[in-house]
Amino acid sequence: QVQLVESGGGLVQVGGSLRLSCAASGGAFSSYGMGWFRQAPGKEREFVGALSWSGGITYYADSVKGRFTISRDNAKNTVYLQMNNLKPEDTAVYYCAATGKRFPGWGGHYDYWGQGTQVTVSS
Numbered sequence: 360q361v362q363l364v365e366s367g368g369g370l371v372q373v374g375g376s377l378r379l380s381c382a383a384s385g386g387a388f389s390s391y392g393m394g395w396f397r398q399a400p401g402k403e404r405e406f407v408g409a410l411s412w413s414g415g416i417t418y419y420a421d422s423v424k425g426r427f428t429i430s431r432d433n434a435k436n437t438v439y440l441q442m443n444n445l446k447p448e449d450t451a452v453y454y455c456a457a458t459g460k461r462f463p464g465w466g467g468h469y470d471y472w473g474q475g476t477q478v479t480v481s482s
Contacts, residue, residue, distance in 0.1 A: 361386035361457050361471040368453060368476030371445055375480070379440040381455030381473055389413075389433040392463030395440045397451035397478075407453070410438060412461040420465070423449075445480045452477050 367379040381393070394409035407427065408419040414431045426445075431438040438455060453476055456469035463469075 361388070361391070363455050363457060363471055363473035365453065365455050365473045365476040368478045370479045370481060373445065373447060373480055373482045375445050376441070376443045377445065377478060379442070379453055379455075379476060379478070381438045381440075383436045383438070383457065386457070386471075388436040388457075390459075390461065391457040392460045393429075393431060393438040394456045394458065394463055394469055395427075395429060395438075396454045396456060397449075398454070398475075399448075399451040402451075404454070406466040408440070409463040409465070411463070416462060418463065418465050442478070445478075447480050447482050450478060450480045 362385045365381045371377050395407040396404050397407050398404040408429045410417050410429045426443050428441040455473045457471040458469045
């Protein structure tokens with residue numbers, strides 16, 4: 360069983376940056392593919408990006424490509440989401456998730472989820 364806890368959300372102005380962190384415990388973190396998802400009010404949860412088990416391969420949604428960067432530190436059991444040039448449409452609750460698929464691709468099934476952290480981009 361893997362527990363995931365996100366942090367780093369908050370209020371930021373348009374064009375600003377935030378870095379989200381997701382700390383994992385209770386499992387073999389380095390063997391999991393990791394993903395970030397988000398859900399805006401009234402909308403379905405959507406895929407943001409994902410990272411292979413070693414961190415060598417990344418996958419991004421078109422809406423965030425070039426602005427968001429996913430990375431991981433397996434020694435710290437932590438995955439990060441660096442968000443730059445934020446837009447109002449990035450406002451959502453952001454969730455990290457873990458999958459047994461070492462190369463998770465774009466979307467798909469995830470086994471474990473965090474509780475989410477709110478990101479609000481104000482104009």
